[in-house]
Amino acid sequence: MSIETNHHIESPKEKQNRHKAMEAISLLNSLREDFKAPIESMEYFYDLFERVHCKHESLHDDKTKIGTMCIQIPSEIIYALDGVPIRLCNGFYTDDEIGSDFMPQKACPLVKATVGHFASNNFTDKPDIVFSPTTCDQKTKAGSMIESFGYKFIDVDFPRTKDSEASREYWRRSVKQFALDLSKFQGKKLTKANLKNAIKKIGYAQSLYNKLSDFRKNEVVPILGLDVFLVTNAFFFDKIDNWIEATQKLISELEIRAKEKISPAGKASPRIVYTGSPPIFPNYKIPQIIEESDGIIVADETCSSNRMFNDMVAIDEWNMYDMMDSMSDKYLKACTCPIFTKNEDRIRRVIQLVRDYKADGVIYQAFAGCTVYEMEQRSVLEAMEKEGIPILYLESDYSPSQGGQLSTRVEAFLESLKTRRRNKK
Amino acid sequence: MKYFAGIDIGSTAIKISIVDENKNLIGFKISASGSMFYKYAQETLDALINELSLDSNDIVYIVATGYGRKLYKEADENISEITANAIGARAAASDFGEIKTIINIGGQDSKAISLDSEGNVVNFAMNDRCAAGTGKFLDVVALKLEIEVDTLSEYHFKSTGTPLPISSTCAVFAESEIIGLLGNNHGIEDIVCGVHYSIAKRIVKLVKRVGIKEGIYFDGGPALNSGLVNAIENEIGQKIYVPQNPQTTTSFGAAIMGVDSYNYANN
Numbered sequence: 073m074s075i076e077t078n079h080h081i082e083s084p085k086e087k088q089n090r091h092k093a094m095e096a097i098s099l100l101n102s103l104r105e106d107f108k109a110p111i112e113s114m115e116y117f118y119d120l121f122e123r124v125h126c127k128h129e130s131l132h133d134d135k136t137k138i139g140t141m142c143i144q145i146p147s148e149i150i151y152a153l154d155g156v157p158i159r160l161c162n163g164f165y166t167d168d169e170i171g172s173d174f175m176p177q178k179a180c181p182l183v184k185a186t187v188g189h190f191a192s193n194n195f196t197d198k199p200d201i202v203f204s205p206t207t208c209d210q211k212t213k214a215g216s217m218i219e220s221f222g223y224k225f226i227d228v229d230f231p232r233t234k235d236s237e238a239s240r241e242y243w244r245r246s247v248k249q250f251a252l253d254l255s256k257f258q259g260k261k262l263t264k265a266n267l268k269n270a271i272k273k274i275g276y277a278q279s280l281y282n283k284l285s286d287f288r289k290n291e292v293v294p295i296l297g298l299d300v301f302l303v304t305n306a307f308f309f310d311k312i313d314n315w316i317e318a319t320q321k322l323i324s325e326l327e328i329r330a331k332e333k334i335s336p337a338g339k340a341s342p343r344i345v346y347t348g349s350p351p352i353f354p355n356y357k358i359p360q361i362i363e364e365s366d367g368i369i370v371a372d373e374t375c376s377s378n379r380m381f382n383d384m385v386a387i388d389e390w391n392m393y394d395m396m397d398s399m400s401d402k403y404l405k406a407c408t409c410p411i412f413t414k415n416e417d418r419i420r421r422v423i424q425l426v427r428d429y430k431a432d433g434v435i436y437q438a439f440a441g442c443t444v445y446e447m448e449q450r451s452v453l454e455a456m457e458k459e460g461i462p463i464l465y466l467e468s469d470y471s472p473s474q475g476g477q478l479s480t481r482v483e484a485f486l487e488s489l490k491t492r493r494r495n496k497k
Numbered sequence: 498m499k500y501f502a503g504i505d506i507g508s509t510a511i512k513i514s515i516v517d518e519n520k521n522l523i524g525f526k527i528s529a530s531g532s533m534f535y536k537y538a539q540e541t542l543d544a545l546i547n548e549l550s551l552d553s554n555d556i557v558y559i560v561a562t563g564y565g566r567k568l569y570k571e572a573d574e575n576i577s578e579i580t581a582n583a584i585g586a587r588a589a590a591s592d593f594g595e596i597k598t599i600i601n602i603g604g605q606d607s608k609a610i611s612l613d614s615e616g617n618v619v620n621f622a623m624n625d626r627c628a629a630g631t632g633k634f635l636d637v638v639a640l641k642l643e644i645e646v647d648t649l650s651e652y653h654f655k656s657t658g659t660p661l662p663i664s665s666t667c668a669v670f671a672e673s674e675i676i677g678l679l680g681n682n683h684g685i686e687d688i689v690c691g692v693h694y695s696i697a698k699r700i701v702k703l704v705k706r707v708g709i710k711e712g713i714y715f716d717g718g719p720a721l722n723s724g725l726v727n728a729i730e731n732e733i734g735q736k737i738y739v740p741q742n743p744q745t746t747t748s749f750g751a752a753i754m755g756v757d758s759y760n761y762a763n764n
Contacts, residue, residue: 073592073741077723079654082731090731093659094694101661105681126659472664 085194089128091166095472096125099354103298106364107336111295113325116318117302120310121353130196131311132156136258139199139223141186141215142207143375144230144403148385149251151270151312153258158199159308161376162186163352165470174217175210180441181470182352183210190218197309199223201257203250205230208411208444226253233413234404247400268390271399273312280319281381287326288370289429294329295322296336297346297369298359304377305353337368342489344369345425347418347452348437349445350376355470358437361479367486370429373422379408382421410444418448419455426461432489433462435482440467462489499557501759502545503585503751504538505578506530506565509604509632510718511538513545514748515556520588520756524549525745534565558759560751564605574758578747579610579621585750586714587616589740597712600700600729600737601747602719604632607700611707622706628668630699632718635725637668638692641675642685646722649689653724656690663695671695689724697728704733713737716746 082090100118104110123129138155140147150157162168162185171188189195201224206212212227219225229246231239255262281304287294303322307315329335344362346369351359359369372378383406385398408418422434434456438445449465456463464485468478498517505512507530514525526545531537546553561572562581569575578601586599599610607630608623628634639646661683665671671692678688696719704713713735719725720743730737740746 074590075721075723075739075741075743077726077739079723079727079730081727081734081736084734087731087734090660090694094662094691097659098662098664101681101683105677 085192088166088170088192088194092164093126093128095164095166095354096121099356099360100126102360103296103302107296109329109334109336111299111322111325111329113318113321114299114302116321117299117306120306121302124196124309125354128196131309132158132197136201137197137199138254139202141202141204141211142230142409143380144205144207144407145203145228145250146247146399146403148267148270148274148399149247149254149262151273152262152266153251153254153260154266155254155258156197156311158197160186160189160199160202161308161350161352162189163355163470164189165355165472167192168470175214178441180208180210180349180439180443181355182349182439182442183208183214184441185470186211187214187217190221190223193221201226201254203228203254205246207409208442210441226250231404232411234407235414240401240404243404244397244400247403248396251396264390264392264395267392267395271385271387271395273316275384277307277312277316277319278381278384280316280323283323284319284326285371285378287323287330290330291430292330292333292335293337293343293368293370294326294335296363297344297372298356298363300369301351301356301359301372301377302353304380305351307380308376335368337363338366340490340493341366341368342432342486342493343367343430344486345422345429345431345434346372346437347374347422347434348449349439349442350374352376357468357470358435358466358478358482361482362435362486365479365483365486367482367489370431371425373408373418373425375409378425382406410448415448415451419452422452423455423459423461426459431461432493433464433485435485436463436465438465438467440469462492498555499759500551500555501752501755502542502556502559503581503748503753503755504542504559504561504566504569504572505563505581505745505748505751506534506538506561506569507563507578507604508565508606510744511541511565512563512745512748513538513541514745514752515545515549515551516749516752516756518756520753522749522752525742525748527744530565534568535570538565538569539571558755560755560758562747562751574755576751576754579608579618581750581754582716582747583610583612583616583618583750584753585746585748586716586740587612588753589742589746589749590714590738593712593738595712596714596738597710598704598707598714600704600713600715602631602696602700602715602717604718607631607703607717609700609704609707611710620707622703624699624703630696631668634668634671634696635692635719635722637672638675638689641672642679642688644685649693650722650724652686652689653693653722653727656684656686658684658687660694661687661691663691690728693722693725693728694732696725697732700729701732709733711735714746715739716743718744720744
């Protein structure tokens with residue numbers, strides 16, 4: 073005889089949703105509750121992520137959703153052709169575990185999670201088509217796998233060098249091809265007026281990001297790095313007009329906080345520039361450890377945040393050719409992704425950020441399995457040493473169990489920065 | 498008629514089952530282990546014999562099992578709780594069919610036991626000397642939430658939000674996490690639900706070590722908590738069998754073992 077229970081047993085999708093909701097809520101609650109002087113207008117973003125990841129609401133039922141796999145796909149063209157770009161880089165451990173069945177064991181968790189998400193076919197906003205720039209090996213190879221799951225998937229050829237005129241030409245051709253493909257898919261023509269509007273709108277969003285970043289140069293930093301990551305991650309999928317409005321509100325609140333010198337950080341909190349594999353919601357493991365250990369992230373050099381917004385499209389004449397070429401250049405020449413053969417730009421950018429944001433040190437995080445970031449660690453560390461900038465290199469993944477070990481190393485590094493600052497005085 | 502007793506002395510409770518020579522369950526009794534295992538075990542056995550209107554001479558063979566089994570020196574034999582649990586589960590679920598895996602959550606340990614088609618133990622995994630994901634853990638949670646431990650399942654099914662994850666399943670650290678959640682005005686329902694899922698995930702990891710198969714039997718005191726049962730079912734993705742008396746499976750198995758041992762010695 074058994075005790076009869078007639079409770080519903082979750083389907084695999086329901087289980088995946090619950091697991092992801094639990095991952096999301098624990099980060100969101102920590103952001104809402106664990107830090108002093110919370111920012112009121114951040115609630116828009118907390119609520120946005122809760123709606124999408126805990127309540128599984130769709131945002132774009134009325135639009136064609138254009139999935140992108142990296143930052144190099146020009147969103148300007150997608151908006152100009154009346155689509156919504158949805159960046160599918162994934163930060164969920166739940167999806168990482170699902171993806172593990174398809175990928176080598178030592179693969180990058182971001183790619184595994186992205187593949188897992190596609191394999192589960194469980195989207196709040198399912199992409200109607202996916203464009204994938206051929207950036208790193210794992211993403212490139214994952215493409216054919218994702219296509220085999222039954223998605224409409226198009227590779228966009230991306231060069232691995234950026235210094236030559238040939239690669240520039242090559243990429244400009246790829247962007248034109250992308251525009252043609254999407255235009256055909258949407259059944260719409262790319263017009264000069266629409267593209268100009270889209271470039272201006274994204275340019276405006278970029279200018280808001282820059283304004284937001286300027287506050288972090290202040291001696292009293294009014295916003296957590298964690299919150300900024302959330303704002304920039306929201307740009308992956310939010311309705312752009314809503315994002316702009318919410319970010320404007322946030323900036324107004326930061327103006328007041330800056331004047332009143334309100335900060336979530338302590339007086340002696342070391343200022344950190346964060347670089348390496350991108351923090352993507354809800355994998356904010358390292359940033360969370362940093363800011364819970366009395367550090368404050370003042371700037372970052374990652375493709376989930378700064379790299380998305382840093383460089384504007386520079387247009388001389390608003391004609392189609394000039395717009396297309398300038399836009400292509402922005403996504404290639406300004407990109408500091410470690411997939412490139414040489415990447416002096418990235419080192420220069422990190423050093424510049426340290427100076428502009430008066431940082432005490434750099435934390436460089438690479439996902440175990442993200443070979444290019446793991447490899448580039450060496451040249452970045454050497455360069456920082458030459459400049460006398462303290463740097464900590466960490467490897468991590470999406471698993472929730474590593475916390476203790478990593479936090480000891482981060483704490484020790486932050487303490488050494490505090491001592492260094494004290495001794496300088 | 499000859500009778501056989503199985504005494505399971507656990508960290509939290511003493512469970513005694515009596516079977517007849519046909520291995521039918523005649524009666525059982527559960528009492529707290531307290532601090533004097535031996536004394537309470539003897540008292541409980543005497544009380545059970547009384548209740549069943551038997552004489553102590555009717556009990557011809559006693560098998561002790563459980564964590565405190567070696568303290569009960571009057572036993573004719575003692576066997577590990579893993580063997581006893583396997584025997585008991587197979588007998589208790591005779592109406593169900595073949596049991597391939599047993600999940601047992603006790604007062605201070607939890608285990609997964611894998612059985613072959615004969616009911617023999619082929620593999621087992623245990624979480625040892627740690628209150629994480631055990632009955633004790635649920636006690637601590639209920640105490641902190643100021644609710645009764647047997648109402649946990651009611652709260653579980655009332656949860657409408659996202660279950661709040663408890664990142665630490667260490668009973669000591671989890672306590673402070675729960676205080677933190679309460680301090681931030683989160684509902685007890687979502688906390689309880691989150692606690693159940695964190696235990697369930699841990700248990701499923703244990704089950705994975707011995708291999709997940711169909712035919713899962715869940716026993717031990719916490720199996721009475723249907724919220725936890727549902728959480729484990731969701732994590733494992735299948736229905737699990739909870740016996741009518743989940744606390745006494747192991748003592749039942751010990752008593753059955755007694756019949757076999759007695760017959761073997763006297764034939």
